[in-house]
C-alpha cells in the first residue's frame with residue numbers, strides 16, 4: 001500500500017503493529033481478530049517490521065513525525081532499528097502510556113505500560129505542547145494558588161494546567177465504555193487525540209497503516225485532520241468504516 005501513496009506528504013504516521021505476543025488476538029465483536037503468531041519469532045518479526053518501516057518512512061513530510069507503538073517485547077530492538085534507518089538524532093521521545101486494569105502478576109511487577117517511539121524525519125518536527133496541557137496534580141503547589149520562589153516571585157497556575165511530559169496516564173478502553181467496538185487491542189481515542197493534537201495541525205495528513213478498529217482515523221477526523229488508513233484485515237476496514245461514518249456524522 002505504502003508504495004502507491006505520494007512520498008513526502010504525511011505530517012504524522014502512527015503505527016501500532018502486532019507486538020510479537022505469540023498469540024492470535026481475538027476481540028469480542030463479530031469476526032474481529034488478527035494473528036500475532038510468528039513461528040520464526042524475532043528472526044521473522046524484525047525483518048518484517050523493518051520492511052514495513054522502510055516502505056512507510058519516505059511518505060513523511062520533511063520534519064514529519066513517526067510514532068511506533070510497541071511494548072517491552074520488541075521496543076528495544078525497534079529503537080535500534082529506527083536509529084539505524086533515521087539516525088539516532090531523529091529520536092524525539094519514548095512516550096510511556098501507562099494504564100491500569102486487567103490482571104495482576106503474582107510473580108513479577110505487572111506490565112502496565114506501552115512504549116511509543118517518536119522519531120522525526122527532520123530537525124524541527126511540529127510540536128504543539130500548548131494543545132495538550134493536563135491538570136496539575138492535586139499535590140502540586142500550582143493546583144492551589146501557585147508557587148512563590150525564595151525571592152518572593154509568584155508563579156501563578158496556568159488556566160489550562162501543566163505541559164504534559166513523556167509519561168501519559170490514560171485509561172484503557174473500558175469493557176463497558178461506549179467507545180469499545182470489540183476489536184482486539186483497540187487503543188483509546190484520548191491517546192490518539194493527544195498525539196495528533198501535539199504533533200500536527202488541522203488540515204495535516206495523518207496515516208495509520210495498521211489501523212485496526214480505526215481509532216487514529218476517528219481521532220484525526222474529530223480534530224479536523226485529513227487521514228489515510230489501511231489494514232491487512234477486511235474486518236478491520238469494515239469496523240473502521242463504521243466508526244468513521246459515526247464520527248463524520250458527529251463533526
Ligand SMILES: C[S@@+](CC[C@H](N)C(=O)[O-])C[C@H]1O[C@@H](n2cnc3c(N)ncnc32)[C@H](O)[C@@H]1O
Nearest residue numbers: 016017034186187210211212213215231232233
Ligand atoms: C495492534 S492492532 C491495531 C489496533 C488499532 N490501533 C486500534 O486502535 O484498533 C494491529 C493491526 O495490524 C494489522 N496487521 C497485521 N499485519 C499487518 C500487515 N502486514 N499489514 C497491515 N496490517 C497488518 C492487524 O490486522 C491489526 O488490525
